[in-house]
Amino acid sequence: MKRTKITDLLQGASALVGQEVCVKGWVRTRRGNKHVQFIALNDGSTIKNIQIVADMQRFSDDQLKPVTTGAALCVEGLLVESQGKGQSVEIQATDIRVYGTADPEQYPLQKKGHSLEFLREIAHLRPRTNTFSAVLRIRSALAFAIHRYFQERGFYYLNTPLITASDCEGAGAMFQVTTMDLRNIKKTPDGAVDYSADFFGKPTALTVSGQLEGELGATALGAIYTFGPTFRAENSNTPRHLAEFWMIEPEVAFIDIDENMDLAEDFLKYCIRYALENCADDISFLAEHFDKELPARLESVLSQDFKRLTYTEAIEILEQSGRKFEFPVKWGIDLQSEHERYLVEQHFRRPVILTGYPKEIKAFYMKQNPDGKTVRAMDVLFPSIGEIIGGSEREENYDKLMARIEELNIPMKDMWWYLDTRRFGTVPHSGFGLGFERLVLFVTGMTNIRDVIPFPRTPKSAEF
Ligand code: 4AD
Numbered sequence: 001m002k003r004t005k006i007t008d009l010l011q012g013a014s015a016l017v018g019q020e021v022c023v024k025g026w027v028r029t030r031r032g033n034k035h036v037q038f039i040a041l042n043d044g045s046t047i048k049n050i051q052i053v054a055d056m057q058r059f060s061d062d063q064l065k066p067v068t069t070g071a072a073l074c075v076e077g078l079l080v081e082s083q084g085k086g087q088s089v090e091i092q093a094t095d096i097r098v099y100g101t102a103d104p105e106q107y108p109l110q111k112k113g114h115s116l117e118f119l120r121e122i123a124h125l126r127p128r129t130n131t132f133s134a135v136l137r138i139r140s141a142l143a144f145a146i147h148r149y150f151q152e153r154g155f156y157y158l159n160t161p162l163i164t165a166s167d168c169e170g171a172g173a174m175f176q177v178t179t180m181d182l183r184n185i186k187k188t189p190d191g192a193v194d195y196s197a198d199f200f201g202k203p204t205a206l207t208v209s210g211q212l213e214g215e216l217g218a219t220a221l222g223a224i225y226t227f228g229p230t231f232r233a234e235n236s237n238t239p240r241h242l243a244e245f246w247m248i249e250p251e252v253a254f255i256d257i258d259e260n261m262d263l264a265e266d267f268l269k270y271c272i273r274y275a276l277e278n279c280a281d282d283i284s285f286l287a288e289h290f291d292k293e294l295p296a297r298l299e300s301v302l303s304q305d306f307k308r309l310t311y312t313e314a315i316e317i318l319e320q321s322g323r324k325f326e327f328p329v330k331w332g333i334d335l336q337s338e339h340e341r342y343l344v345e346q347h348f349r350r351p352v353i354l355t356g357y358p359k360e361i362k363a364f365y366m367k368q369n370p371d372g373k374t375v376r377a378m379d380v381l382f383p384s385i386g387e388i389i390g391g392s393e394r395e396e397n398y399d400k401l402m403a404r405i406e407e408l409n410i411p412m413k414d415m416w417w418y419l420d421t422r423r424f425g426t427v428p429h430s431g432f433g434l435g436f437e438r439l440v441l442f443v444t445g446m447t448n449i450r451d452v453i454p455f456p457r458t459p460k461s462a463e464f
C-alpha cells in the first residue's frame, strides 16, 4: 500500500476517515494495557504524531515487544475519528512491521526531557527530538523563503568561492587551506614558507564572506545574492558565534545606503512573516516549551518600522543611559552585544539600524563620508540577538578606495581583480550580509546558536 506522510494525513483527515492507510515513521512512545496499546508515531513531516491503536486481540505481546521508543515502523490500518482526547484521528492498526529496533537499554533518546546541552553531545540523533525537528523544519522553510524573496525580485543567485586568496573583512580570522605536509614544510632560502610548493601555489583560506566576488556579480547582473557557508577562525566562544555559519549576501548596483536599509528591513520582515505563516505548528511548539513571548516578539518586528540612527547618536544615548556597562562607552569603540541590546531592548524597544560608524572599526571597502571619520556602514540590531545584519554602501571611487587599501597595508597584488570593478564602469552600489543562524535563532526563540545548525563547529568542537 502507498505510504501517506503524517502531515498529509492530518491535513486531509476528513476525506481519508474510513479508509485504509499506510504510515511509516519512528516510535515516540508506547503505552496502554493488556487489551489495547497506543503508539505515537512521528515521521518528521510535522511536529504532530499520529496515534496508532493496536487491539491486543489482533496482536501478540511478542509482536509488539520491539515497538519501543526510537524503533522504525510501517503501519497499515483504518483511519478513524479518535475517541480519546489530544488527536482528531487515529489509525486502528491491521498490520505493524518493524524496520529497525532501538534497544531501550542503549537508545540515548529513550527518556524524554534531555537538556539542550546533553543533546549537543548527541547531535547525530537530536533531529529525532521534537525540539530539533521543529528547528530544522523552520530552518529549511527560511532558506526557501530567502531564495523566493530574491528570485521574485530579479536577483540572481551567485555562487562565490569557498576557497579564496583574499581576506574580505580584513580581520585575519581565516582557516588556512593547504595540502602541504605540516610535519615537513618547504621553506624558501630566507626561511619563509614556500607556498609555491602548495596546491594553489600561494596561501589560500576558507572564505569569511562572498562579498567581494558578489560585487563582481552585481556590477554585471545588476542584483545578485549569495547563500552559502562562511568560515571564521575567531576564538569567540559565545552563544552567537560559529566557526562555520551560513550567510546570505545580496549586492545591488545603483542603490545607496538608504535603499540598502529599505531592502534589509523588507527582507527580514518577509522571512519572519513567511515563517509565521508556514511554520505555525513548529513555532507554537517552541513557544510553549521554551519562550512564551516568541510569537508576540515576531509579530512586533513585523508591525514596527526599524529605528534608524547614526552610531554617533547611539553613543550619546548609551553615555546618557546612566547604565554601567562591562565595556565602557566612548566614541570610537566597537559596540558590544550589551550596548546593542540596550538600544534595542530597553531604549527603542524595536529593531534598530545603525549607520555612520567610525572607519577604523569597519572594513576597507565601505564608502567614506565627507567628514573623513565615518563610513556608510549599517548594522541591523535585533532584540535578543544583537547584530543580525552587517552591510554598507561600497566605496566606488577608485582613488579613495586605493588610499584606504594603502592606509591599511592590504596587499595590493591580491586585490587587482576587485579594483577592476572601480576601473571599468564603476557605479554606486550597496549590499549586506545576513547571518542565517542568527535569523533562525530569532525565529525559533532558541538562545544558543549551536542549537539552530545541524552540526555546529566551534572552538575545540568539530564532532560528527
Ligand atoms: O558583519 P559581517 O562580518 O559582514 C560581512 O561579512 C560583510 N561582508 C557582509 C556584506 O556586506 N556583504 O557579517 C555579516 C553577518 C553578521 O551581521 C552576523 O549576523 C553574521 O554574519 N555573522 C556570524 N554568524 C555566526 N557566527 C559568526 N562567527 C558570525 N560572524 C558574522
Ligand code: MG
Binding pocket: 379, 387, 389, 390
Ligand atoms: Mg558585522
